[in-house]
Amino acid sequence: MRIQRATATILSTIFMGLGQIYNRQFVKGIIFFLIESACVYYFIGNLGRALWGIATLGDTPNHLAKVNGITKMVPGDHSIYILIQSLITLFVLILFLIAWVMNIRDAFQTARKREAGIPVNNFKQSLRYVRDYKFAETFLILPAVGILFFTIMPIIFMILIAFTNYSAPSHVPPAKLVDWVGFETFRNLLALKTWSHTFYGVLTWTIIWAILSTVTTYFGGLLVALLISQQGIRFKGFWRAILIIPYAVPQLISLLLMRNLFNGQFGPINQYLRYFGLGGLPWLTDPFWAKVTVIIVNMWVGIPVSMLLIMGVLTTIPRDMYEAAEVDGASNFQKFRIVTLPMVLFTTAPTLITQFAGNINNFNAIFLLTGGNPVNGNYQYAGSTDLLVTWLYKLTLDQNKNNMAAAVGIIIFIIIASFSIYNYRRTNSFKQEDMIQ
């Protein structure tokens, strides 16, 4: 009787759905059959070109040719479109292969049931089975497809770009072709003087910025939260509501506004300083002061979040811990140092690291406020306050140095991923210890 199993499997391997039809699951079989038919039709038209495309990235540039006796420009291959089309086709191929394997497995298992004498599910029963036992997987299909096409595929595309020479001026389609160059882009970025100088400079500032902005907003938030939650302070809700306002104003607005407030010539901040007889400061035009300004403005934007978070934590600290400390004769400061601070730090440590990682990528704070300026003459297309992310943006959208930008992006990713994975592991171990909650 094992013959059924073999036959169903082989039939399904040859063409999706055949095994199911052999198993007398007609509706399911026909659905599978139609899926494969559609895919085969699609692949006949596209697969060959996709493989050729991903290997060569096109081979004919724009060229002059005689058409009907007149010489004119004939469009050649557009390497980037070819790359993305090939990627789409390959992704469809992967999805198809997954469906194909599932179909074979299904045919095999159903046949085995038949051999054992168990009646096979009809279509209605199959649907019910999926609803009851494969619920999570079904639920996840839609989000997964979205993520596959709009997150994973673009990321793979960008990783691939880092290994090409897609950059202005000599390799920008449609006029020119793009080729694979291997690790050359990374070598240039890290070792070639013109690029590496900018890269290490921007990297250093990115790290400094991430540390300073995280620390200032965190401890600023802690300070404010402690101030408000002190014993004897009245209208706690009122203070909190006021201090939360910067968080509620969209960053697009507040940062563009701050750019005007800190304007060196006619910004109100300098007007006030002059009013008090102090010279105005070159807030956004001097490299050093621009850095100070972005940190200050980021405090304005970021402190409310930390404040909310820490106030939430403060309410969870058991009162008896303070009472015990009081009995032991602890002063206010000692109570803070021994009870409050460790508890707050312990609960918020994961957020602290998340915020640090987020600040490395804090595009808005820099782009909207300074745009990376003031210009730094020693840098390749970067200003003094540019972070790696904003530099990446400029390299892509302003300079068309796409391969370099992609390489920078990969490096940012590696930095952030290592922090976050470390953080994730730690949070997990926290959870298992069950020390809090």
Next chain:
Amino acid sequence: MIGRKFANISRLAVSYIILIVLAISALYPAIWIVLGSLRPGKSLYSKHFIPDQLTLVHYKELFTSQVYLFGTWYMNTLKIALCSMLIGVLLTLLTSYAVSRFRFKGRQTALSTLLILGMFPGFMSMIAIYLLLKEFHLLDTHLALIIVYAAGAPLSGTFIAKGFLDTIPRSLDEAARIDGASNFGIFSRIILPLSRPMITYMALTQFVGPWVDFIFARLILRTKENWTVAVGMWDMVNTIQNSNFTLFSAGAVLIAVPIMILFAFLQRLLVDGLTAGASKG
């Protein structure tokens, strides 16, 4: 005793002074932009903090101007934000419900993949998405923005939502299952009502994201009639340097006020959302 009382009073006095200073610095820019929107003329510069004359002309100009199609932009943004919020919240809920309640093969892999994907610099993939949308002839359409925002929603929201759903006791599910509820019944009758705070939080962040995003919107939307408010506002202060600051202020007030009201109402939920994300990761 008297010394202690004095110390206490001076501590409170210092605290109040600091709080007042902080409150002023928190409010100052907000008040400044409201006053700026009421100030006659176009310039950023003013002799007095409170203008001598107040006018609503800039608000009127926003909606009548031929150059700034603020009304159209506002409606565009509203449409995009609402649609992507609905789809995005739905997708996030599906994902987080599945990973919170079910144990299936590849669950851990799916979770770590989600975590790692979330770390890529968002617009590193922008160029690819741009080309992808071009392939599908979706450039300069609102549909494109909605698809991309909604598809990205599970990436940012799943972990927080999962953390919240994990706190809903499983005994509830089991009780319902014994009473004969299906998976879908449990989801719609038990999980959804109980996670209302989380849904509100997600809806808010999903709404505000598209509402203020301009990087991606600027890349995709090419014709002025299709712009969102964020793109329009950016254009207002960036192309003609500062010359229309009062108009910008008026627009800023119109954008910021609805969001601020939402935030004020949902303050409590925000705290819960933030702490849920923090300690339950």
